[in-house]
Amino acid sequence: MDNIEFIKESAPHLRRKDSLVAMLLDVVIALAPVLIFAFIAWPLGALKNVLISVAVMELAELIFVLLTHPMPVDLQKHSLIERFKYGISSYRPSNFLAALVSALIFALILPASTSWYALMIGAAAGITLGKLLFGGTGNNLFNPAAVGMVFAKVCFGGTMYYTAPFAGVTEVTVSPTYLAGGDYGILDLFIGNVPGTLGETCKIAILLGLAYLLIKRVADWKVVVSYLGTFVLLTLAGGLTVTLPRGGFIPTYGEWVLSHLLAGGFLFGAVYMVTDPVTMPITTPSRVMYGMSAAIAAFFIRHFAALPEGVGYGILIANCLAPLFDYPKWSSEVWKKKDIIICVALPLAAIAIVIWTVFAGGFGL
Amino acid sequence: MIAKTKYIANTRNLLEILPTVDIGEPEDIFIAMENARCPKAELSIKEGDHVKLYQLIGMRYGPFFNQPIHSTVSGTFVGFEKHLHRSGKLVNFAHIKNDFKDEEDKTVTFERTDEEIAKLTREEIMEIARDRASAGLGGSSFPTYIKFDTKGRKINTILINGIECEPYITADKRMMVEHAETVINGIKLMQQAFGTKDARLCVKKKYKDIIDIYNTFLSEMPDSGITVCPVGNYYPQGWEIAMIKSATGIDVPSGHLPSEYGIINFNVSTVAGLYDSVKYNRPVIERYVSVTGDGIKHPGNFSIRNGTPMRYILEKCGGYTHPEKKKVFILGGPMMGASLPSDDCICTKTVTSIIVLNHDEIKEENCIRCGSCVLSCPVHLKPVQIMNAVKAMDKEMIKALEPLKCIECGLCAYSCTSKIQVTDYVRRAKVIAKL
Numbered sequence: 077m078d079n080i081e082f083i084k085e086s087a088p089h090l091r092r093k094d095s096l097v098a099m100l101l102d103v104v105i106a107l108a109p110v111l112i113f114a115f116i117a118w119p120l121g122a123l124k125n126v127l128i129s130v131a132v133m134e135l136a137e138l139i140f141v142l143l144t145h146p147m148p149v150d151l152q153k154h155s156l157i158e159r160f161k162y163g164i165s166s167y168r169p170s171n172f173l174a175a176l177v178s179a180l181i182f183a184l185i186l187p188a189s190t191s192w193y194a195l196m197i198g199a200a201a202g203i204t205l206g207k208l209l210f211g212g213t214g215n216n217l218f219n220p221a222a223v224g225m226v227f228a229k230v231c232f233g234g235t236m237y238y239t240a241p242f243a244g245v246t247e248v249t250v251s252p253t254y255l256a257g258g259d260y261g262i263l264d265l266f267i268g269n270v271p272g273t274l275g276e277t278c279k280i281a282i283l284l285g286l287a288y289l290l291i292k293r294v295a296d297w298k299v300v301v302s303y304l305g306t307f308v309l310l311t312l313a314g315g316l317t318v319t320l321p322r323g324g325f326i327p328t329y330g331e332w333v334l335s336h337l338l339a340g341g342f343l344f345g346a347v348y349m350v351t352d353p354v355t356m357p358i359t360t361p362s363r364v365m366y367g368m369s370a371a372i373a374a375f376f377i378r379h380f381a382a383l384p385e386g387v388g389y390g391i392l393i394a395n396c397l398a399p400l401f402d403y404p405k406w407s408s409e410v411w412k413k414k415d416i417i418i419c420v421a422l423p424l425a426a427i428a429i430v431i432w433t434v435f436a437g438g439f440g441l
Numbered sequence: 442m443i444a445k446t447k448y449i450a451n452t453r454n455l456l457e458i459l460p461t462v463d464i465g466e467p468e469d470i471f472i473a474m475e476n477a478r479c480p481k482a483e484l485s486i487k488e489g490d491h492v493k494l495y496q497l498i499g500m501r502y503g504p505f506f507n508q509p510i511h512s513t514v515s516g517t518f519v520g521f522e523k524h525l526h527r528s529g530k531l532v533n534f535a536h537i538k539n540d541f542k543d544e545e546d547k548t549v550t551f552e553r554t555d556e557e558i559a560k561l562t563r564e565e566i567m568e569i570a571r572d573r574a575s576a577g578l579g580g581s582s583f584p585t586y587i588k589f590d591t592k593g594r595k596i597n598t599i600l601i602n603g604i605e606c607e608p609y610i611t612a613d614k615r616m617m618v619e620h621a622e623t624v625i626n627g628i629k630l631m632q633q634a635f636g637t638k639d640a641r642l643c644v645k646k647k648y649k650d651i652i653d654i655y656n657t658f659l660s661e662m663p664d665s666g667i668t669v670c671p672v673g674n675y676y677p678q679g680w681e682i683a684m685i686k687s688a689t690g691i692d693v694p695s696g697h698l699p700s701e702y703g704i705i706n707f708n709v710s711t712v713a714g715l716y717d718s719v720k721y722n723r724p725v726i727e728r729y730v731s732v733t734g735d736g737i738k739h740p741g742n743f744s745i746r747n748g749t750p751m752r753y754i755l756e757k758c759g760g761y762t763h764p765e766k767k768k769v770f771i772l773g774g775p776m777m778g779a780s781l782p783s784d785d786c787i788c789t790k791t792v793t794s795i796i797v798l799n800h801d802e803i804k805e806e807n808c809i810r811c812g813s814c815v816l817s818c819p820v821h822l823k824p825v826q827i828m829n830a831v832k833a834m835d836k837e838m839i840k841a842l843e844p845l846k847c848i849e850c851g852l853c854a855y856s857c858t859s860k861i862q863v864t865d866y867v868r869r870a871k872v873i874a875k876l
Binding site: 079080082083087089095213294353354356360363404407410 | 442443444446449450452453608761764767768769770771775776777778779780781782783784796798800801803804806807808809810811812813815816818821822823825826830838841842849851852854855856857858859860862864865868
């Protein structure tokens with residue numbers, strides 16, 4: 077018989093036809109409709125945002141790979157090129173794609189007017205503080221794009237302004253979106269004919285991306301449903317507190333609710349940022365709680381705080397809470413009584429707070 | 442992909458229906474001197490002795506029970522040789538040269554009539570099972586006679602496991618098609634032994650042919666109490682807890698015996714083998730083995746004498762495809778079976794299949810916490826958190842995550858998006874949790 081080499085490996089000997097690279101590629105494909113809209117609506121702004129953030133994040137990832145795979149000490153002299161070649165051999169397609177996904181999302185959640193230095197510093201801070209310091213892909217606590225966006229807005233928010241699509245930079249709208257007092261129709265909000273960041277305005281493109289992510293099962297539908305559902309419930313309650321006390325319906329209740337759902341980065345965050353598997357908990361009940369807490373935080377910031385937009389902050393707050401929901405000794409894949417109580421109590425408590433503000437004569441009026 | 446795995450895809454494009462082939466008898470038969478449960482053995486024959494088919498040639502001794510050793514061929518005992526056992530250990534085998542006469546040991550075998558069989562009590566059947574070394578042929582090799590001792594618990598339902606949920610294996614399926622009568626007689630014997638009418642033969646839903654065959658047979662005996670119970674096509678449906686849940690709706694918690702719930706289950710090959718032992722008073726010397734995989738030239742199901750060397754079987758299959766490629770040699774299913782470092786191995790009676798796969802280099806990526814392993818785990822463990830606890834050597838956390846519940850079905854590693862060998866980490870956690 078022929079001389080055959082046998083490999084001893086432990087069971088199972090089969091693997092599902094699926095890979096990390098395929099999953100990351102799917103996210104890039106799902107981002108394509110949004111990217112295409114951004115390039116049509118703000119050609120120069122989109123080119124600048126995407127190029128700078130991709131370049132910075134890819135460079136940071138490359139440096140990270142080189143730093144984390146140093147040549148072993150063997151008391152020999154090695155030239156820099158040799159060391160570089162050794163480190164680069166650990167650089168994989170998944171490194172490239174993971175940084176690309178973060179960079180694209182980061183580019184899309186900033187407006188076309190963002191200055192090049194804000195983009196560079198934001199991207200570098202986002203990937204370094206948000207991901208690389210924790211140990212790279214898979215180990216990060218926070219969504220790198222959200223961290224970068226918050227960093228850029230906190231440092232350079234004053235220089236950013238939102239421009240309407242298809243208009244060039246001449247027509248400047250200082251007030252960011254509907255949320256801060258702009259007045260736009262529901263249809264305009266839906267098709268994207270409103271000022272906003274690059275990715276968030278066109279809801280049709282985002283819904284296309286959502287459909288692709290759900291069909292390919294790259295996004296966990298439970299998180300999407302719990303995030304969207306909780307947010308819808310809260311806007312329904314919030315609408316009551318805003319429109320009813322005024323007596324009249326200007327804007328009407330339906331308009332108020334719909335424009336809240338369609339305005340700002342809510343839908344973009346729900347599709348591309350909340351669904352990031354790395355920063356969410358692992359078990360099903362804790363994923364539902366995670367989606368709820370992100371939605372509650374986003375709505376509270378929008379509704380009560382001075383900031384017009386809260387989706388990014390809401391996601392970062394939920395990222396902080398993810399390890400709590402996911403604590404191995406508490407969480408379980410099987411739904412327990414405790415999980416059901418939390419999942420019912422969380423949104424109910426939030427709705428109660430929103431409605432209570434009416435009687436307390438407080439916010440929102 | 443974030444998804445639960447229920448079916449194992451046939452990614453290697455293997456034939457799902459294999460013909461049954463007789464491969465003749467090998468010149469040399471090797472009989473194991475030890476196995477996983479009985480580490481010591483004594484032979485009652487000397488080198489050069491002539492042995493007959495079915496002859497009792499020695500005893501294996503174990504901590505809990507002893508097992509008689511029977512010759513599976515007639516010929517001359519020529520000494521000992523070391524070969525690999527199914528468990529992967531290098532073990533002493535008794536080497537018997539086949540004289541191709543199949544001369545039976547008439548002092549042992551005799552035929553019982555149906556009336557005689559109908560009169561047997563549970564103790565008598567148990568005794569035959571013990572003396573004829575009947576063991577769980579699904580792969581566990583657990584002695585059948587011990588299962589007959591239910592410690593006084595009343596058995597209401599007998600489940601016969603014909604599910605064979607591992608992919609690529611069809612040996613039990615072929616056996617059930619070709620020996621339907623023996624299987625039904627075996628089930629009747631079990632009904633008689635446990636004094637219960639309710640016996641269910643569990644088969645995958647998709648095996649319509651088997652369901653039809655048995656329904657035809659059973660329609661001729663309307664009050665036999667035997668029913669065919671189609672269950673889901675999922676993996677791991679053949680795991681006893683999953684089978685009991687599908688067939689009876691009873692959820693047996695881990696750590697409890699099915700007999701506490703009035704249920705006993707047997708593999709279909711075991712039942713057929715036991716009937717053969719009772720009818721002719723002889724041990725099981727042959728079994729159906731699936732030989733398949735993309736590394737084998739002519740896959741098939743084979744009726745194989747216990748003790749046949751694997752190399753003989755593989756030669757009859759035409760050898761390996763792509764000799765330049767590295768191979769993985771698996772005994773048992775591709776999800777749970779052990780891989781051996783060499784094909785110098787002996788086919789014992791608990792080998793259900795031989796699978797040779799071309800080795801694929803798998804590159805592990807970082808875990809991205811997609812949660813597919815958690816969704817897929819049939820016992821609702823959290824394999825990824827067990828893995829992290831093992832990496833952190835956090836013994837307290839490992840214990841809290843209850844890795845000992847794991848049945849090692851392999852679904853966590855199978856479904857991993859990052860291709861991490863999660864099952865291995867859980868195995869390590871089991872060792873740590875036991876400390």
